[in-house]
Amino acid sequence: MKAFQFNEKESQITDEKVFWNRRDFIQKAGIFVGSGLISANVLGQSENEEGTKQDKLIKQKKAQLLTNQISGKDLKSELTSEYAVTHHNNFYEFSLDKKEPSELAKNFNPDLSWQVKIGGEVEKSGIYTLEDILKRVSQEERIYRLRCVEAWSMVVPWYGFQLGHLIAALKPNSNARYVEFKTLHDSKQFPGQKRGTFGSFSLPWPYTEGLTIAEAMNPLTFMATGVYGKSLPGQNGAPLRLVVPWKYGFKSIKSIVAINFTKEQPVSTWNQRLPQEYGFYANVNPDVDHPRWSQASERRITNESFWGVKKIKTLMFNGYGDLVGNLYKGLDLKKNY
DSSP: OOOOOOOSGGGOOOSHHHHHHHHHHHHHTTOOOSSSOOSTTTTTOOTTOOOOHHHHHHHHHHHHHHHHHHHOTTHHHHOOOHHHHHHSOOBTTTBSSSSHHHHHTTTOOOOTTOEEEEEESBSSOEEEEHHHHHHTSOOEEEEEEEEOTTSEEEEEEEEEEEHHHHHHHHOBOTTOOEEEEEEOOOTTTOGGGSTTTTTTOOOOSSOEEEEEHHHHHSTTOEEEEEETTEEOOGGGTTTOEEEOTTBOGGGSOOSEEEEEEESSOOOOHHHHHOTTTOOSSOBOOTTSOBTTBOOSEEEEEOSTTSOEEEEEEOOGGGGTHHHHGGGGTTOOTTTOO
């Protein structure tokens, strides 16, 4: 299968210089498309409300604040290089090594015929091709911080669509409390799924992850189809991967072939295998350490040598707390890690 390239203007970014020239122009023009969230509705006003001059100034200030929260302060200097994003990958279906997936995924180039099975507590269940899905949503560019549970991080320019928009089109019913995702299970294409790859340690395949329906519907939750203006390469989860920027990276499941709406909390792969280390929620929390290392700080990867800032402070919810903290009101985040 041949790799697909999107035709929209948003996808014409081929390197960082072009990428930032474009964003500089957009920001000078007073437009922010990177988040897709700066709208009157998000800020609590309808598009038809004119408001007073003071109201407009307040709205603009809120929009700028939300922009900073989503994209990160001084993001231009922090953007991770395209090479690092595509050559430093945790994708155990290919390999335990972070560099090998980029080599092993060279022949894994799914196209628009890729199928996703939709099922469970939802009205419009069935098998959809990626092409079917993309007809139901609008794609856009978003820049998110990515924090790995291993305490390294990146800043990544994704391309794709807001998951909540797809969910709304599929019409889950009132019993849908969770959303479960599954990765392709095919040991011919994913050599890491063969028995013995982990030695005495093994993972239950296919890889499975889940969110609450409220998390899945949050405007930040994203389905990526591309990165750096190009279709996703295999090592980054082609052709469809979840991106949940306030959670540790292992929640952002790759190469999705199934989405199920469930009443009960789904059993996610790492939570099933090592529940004492990997909780279902997996929210970035500098106050809750991994049993084997601290989560208070992280190493930001910025360049081709897979290095960058030696250490930076980890932020609660990866810095997106004002946008997602309400999801966990009353929940003990140390017990529900």
